[in-house]
Amino acid sequence: MADATRDRIKEHARAIGYIYNRRAASLRTSRSGIVGVVVHDIMNPFFAEILRSIESELDRSRQTFILSNHYDQLEKQRTFIDTLLQLGADGVIMSPAIGTPPEDIRMAEENGLPAVLIARTVEGAGVPAFRGDDAYGTGLATNHLISLGHRRIAMVGGTDQTSTGRDRYQGYLNAMETAGLEVKPHWRLSGPRTKQAGFEAAGQFLAMKDKPTAAVCWNDLVAIGLMNGISRAGLVPGVDISVTGYDDLEEAAIATPALTTVWNGQREVGRRAARVLLDRLNGAAVRASQELIKPELHVRQSTARPVER
Amino acid sequence: MADATRDRIKEHARAIGYIYNRRAASLRTSRSGIVGVVVHDIMNPFFAEILRSIESELDRSRQTFILSNHYDQLEKQRTFIDTLLQLGADGVIMSPAIGTPPEDIRMAEENGLPAVLIARTVEGAGVPAFRGDDAYGTGLATNHLISLGHRRIAMVGGTDQTSTGRDRYQGYLNAMETAGLEVKPHWRLSGPRTKQAGFEAAGQFLAMKDKPTAAVCWNDLVAIGLMNGISRAGLVPGVDISVTGYDDLEEAAIATPALTTVWNGQREVGRRAARVLLDRLNGAAVRASQELIKPELHVRQSTARPVER
DNA sequence: CTGAAAGCGCTTACAG
DNA sequence: CTGAAAGCGCTTACAG
Numbered sequence: 001m002a003d004a005t006r007d008r009i010k011e012h013a014r015a016i017g018y019i020y021n022r023r024a025a026s027l028r029t030s031r032s033g034i035v036g037v038v039v040h041d042i043m044n045p046f047f048a049e050i051l052r053s054i055e056s057e058l059d060r061s062r063q064t065f066i067l068s069n070h071y072d073q074l075e076k077q078r079t080f081i082d083t084l085l086q087l088g089a090d091g092v093i094m095s096p097a098i099g100t101p102p103e104d105i106r107m108a109e110e111n112g113l114p115a116v117l118i119a120r121t122v123e124g125a126g127v128p129a130f131r132g133d134d135a136y137g138t139g140l141a142t143n144h145l146i147s148l149g150h151r152r153i154a155m156v157g158g159t160d161q162t163s164t165g166r167d168r169y170q171g172y173l174n175a176m177e178t179a180g181l182e183v184k185p186h187w188r189l190s191g192p193r194t195k196q197a198g199f200e201a202a203g204q205f206l207a208m209k210d211k212p213t214a215a216v217c218w219n220d221l222v223a224i225g226l227m228n229g230i231s232r233a234g235l236v237p238g239v240d241i242s243v244t245g246y247d248d249l250e251e252a253a254i255a256t257p258a259l260t261t262v263w264n265g266q267r268e269v270g271r272r273a274a275r276v277l278l279d280r281l282n283g284a285a286v287r288a289s290q291e292l293i294k295p296e297l298h299v300r301q302s303t304a305r306p307v308e309r
Numbered sequence: 310m311a312d313a314t315r316d317r318i319k320e321h322a323r324a325i326g327y328i329y330n331r332r333a334a335s336l337r338t339s340r341s342g343i344v345g346v347v348v349h350d351i352m353n354p355f356f357a358e359i360l361r362s363i364e365s366e367l368d369r370s371r372q373t374f375i376l377s378n379h380y381d382q383l384e385k386q387r388t389f390i391d392t393l394l395q396l397g398a399d400g401v402i403m404s405p406a407i408g409t410p411p412e413d414i415r416m417a418e419e420n421g422l423p424a425v426l427i428a429r430t431v432e433g434a435g436v437p438a439f440r441g442d443d444a445y446g447t448g449l450a451t452n453h454l455i456s457l458g459h460r461r462i463a464m465v466g467g468t469d470q471t472s473t474g475r476d477r478y479q480g481y482l483n484a485m486e487t488a489g490l491e492v493k494p495h496w497r498l499s500g501p502r503t504k505q506a507g508f509e510a511a512g513q514f515l516a517m518k519d520k521p522t523a524a525v526c527w528n529d530l531v532a533i534g535l536m537n538g539i540s541r542a543g544l545v546p547g548v549d550i551s552v553t554g555y556d557d558l559e560e561a562a563i564a565t566p567a568l569t570t571v572w573n574g575q576r577e578v579g580r581r582a583a584r585v586l587l588d589r590l591n592g593a594a595v596r597a598s599q600e601l602i603k604p605e606l607h608v609r610q611s612t613a614r615p616v617e618r
Numbered sequence: 619c620t621g622a623a624a625g626c627g628c629t630t631a632c633a634g
Numbered sequence: 635c636t637g638a639a640a641g642c643g644c645t646t647a648c649a650g
Contacts (some may be wrong), residue, residue, distance in 0.1 A: 019391075019394045019420060020643095020644090021642085021643050022394050022395040022397075023332045023341070023396065023397055023642090023643080023644085024336055024626090024643035025643080025644050026643045027330075027332045027336060027627065027642090027643080027645095028625075028626050028643085028644050029626085029643070029644085029645065029646090030626075032332070041358070042357075042376075042469065043351075043352075043357035043358075043361070045352065047473055051352075052352070055378070059586050064375065064396070067375075067376045069353075069364070083373050085328045086329050086330065086331040087331050087332065088330070088331075088332050109637090111326075111328060143621090167648065183471040194402075195559075195560060195563060196559060199563040206369060225563060227565075228564065228565045229563075246501075250504075250505060251504060254504060254505060254508040254534060254538075255537065256536075256537045256540040256541060256565070279378065330626085331628090332626090332627080332628085333626070333629090333642090334628050334640095335628090335642090336627080336642045336644090337627085337628050337630080337641075338628085338630090338642085339642080533623045
């Protein structure tokens with residue numbers, strides 16, 4: 001049958017309500033047109049912004065994408081990868097759950113499910129990874145506070161269990177040490193990663209002896225929560241306590257006070273990850289590249305010279 | 310082959326790396342284990358909370374769910390429904406895009422894709438719908454402000470193009486009229502549905518002549534944005550201007566000031582929608598029921614007696 | 619160039 | 635109870 005004829009038939013078929021059966025096609029061609037995306041939590045605006053750019057990139061190539069949260073539970077992540085394998089998905093973009101062994105990713109790859117990592121890295125996975133240069137980013141924030149005259153600076157939120165967590169803390173440490181400033185262990189309030197947790201950390205922060213005059217926060221959510229908690233306690237964030245965020249979410253600019261933060265290139269991360277995966281689907285060779293996107297400091301109203309009262 | 314034997318073989322097969330091919334199974338059984346969920350914007354925390362409860366409900370029945378945004382574009386919604394049909398999805402839970410004709414939903418149903426609506430209704434679609442009682446909810450907020458002594462009350466955000474928009478405005482109108490209060494048309498600032506838009510609406514709000522002393526907002530995002538804008542202008546939300554939200558997002562309680570808002574039962578909406586869909590998949594008959602979840606007023610710090618200065 | 623047949627990996631109805 | 639065969643709806647390699 002000639003192509004033109006086939007096209008005409010298909011067009012007519014569609015008009016009268018024919019539905020193309022992708023399962024059958026996929027069974028035959030072993031191409032499903034499905035790409036999986038799994039992150040810690042899609043409701044987190046940081047991932048939400050990445051997802052939006054992945055979405056627009058995949059849309060363009062008419063790939064359907066399946067989204068899932070793993071909530072940092074390896075088991076949930078494994079179930080999802082299993083599902084993708086069973087559905088014959090063409091690839092997966094993932095922000096690996098804490099503790100993901102490289103074998104999990106290699107297993108996917110060996111079963112024909114190419115993977116691309118975002119936001120976090122897995123040592124030895126041998127697949128492309130896209131994320132921001134976290135150490136450099138918190139360095140920017142810390143140096144900014146130091147240059148304003150702050151000497152006692154806390155780091156609020158995050159965990160040492162992820163590469164991102166270690167890198168961000170390291171950037172803060174390096175900046176403090178380079179400036180010859182003391183770093184007290186109890187100035188590290190690790191844990192918080194949400195607005196709620198940042199809000200709750202305010203009490204702990206304000207109760208510290210040698211109370212810091214500034215806080216480098218894990219992300220914008222923690223920073224905004226912390227600022228809310230500081231306000232609730234009757235102090236003025238951006239005046240009494242300087243606060244920096246991380247990510248530069250859309251929300252950072254309209255917070256009160258407007259948040260000084262580090263732009264993390266989430267659009268860029270999503271776009272590039274999607275493109276590399278699409279390239280791989282079209283037969284390009286894997287390069288286990290580690291692309292670091294250079295963050296930028298966006299100074300707004302939440303940081304100022306320290307006020308000694 | 311006996312069941313026990315089959316099970317033993319399957320178990321062994323899995324152990325040595327066998328991957329079950331769901332496409333093949335689905336082709337044969339015409340059951341795919343996939344449920345589609347399409348909403349205006351999954352990044353909106355209101356939907357995010359609904360999605361979380363849908364997720365936990367579907368997880369329990371081992372259904373995979375595919376998520377998509379339609380951004381209120383009918384074309385995107387149609388493409389997604391097409392995709393679901395092609396993949397042989399078992400059902401769809403949707404918050405219909407503005408202007409969705411009942412035929413779109415009937416088409417899905419006729420092709421074996423049962424639908425359940427959330428948050429919005431489509432007249433004549435003949436499928437179950439779950440949402441809050443919006444008119445009642447904004448009535449609660451408006452009456453609360455009236456009882457505090459407010460006489461000039463604005464309504465900020467939302468659109469008349471959705472059933473929800475019309476219902477919420479109607480609830481406000483009814484409450485005002487029942488109390489014998491005047492409603493000026495320019496007190497309705499329609500449009501805003503995001504934090505950003507609420508923030509931008511503050512200028513317009515504060516510039517009104519006969520400036521209202523309180524604002525009933527479309528949702529929590531608009532309310533928080535508006536409060537940020539009011540703060541930025543040097544006024545104190547919750548003192549100079551009372552503000553109510555809608556939805557009672559997790560964020561409402563930690564906003565500054567803590568937001569008085571209307572709990573909208575999003576968990577409940579998601580849970581029930583998922584259950585009814587699962588029931589339908591298991592052969593239960595459709596009932597085109599319209600379940601209204603009763604909202605509740607949660608009073609916090611963003612509302613107080615009016616201050617005439 | 620055209621058309622009929624094989625086969626993707628399952629499940630189920632059926633013959634033995 | 636067991637095992638071989640048919641068939642879901644596509645695509646592709648192949649014979650004519």
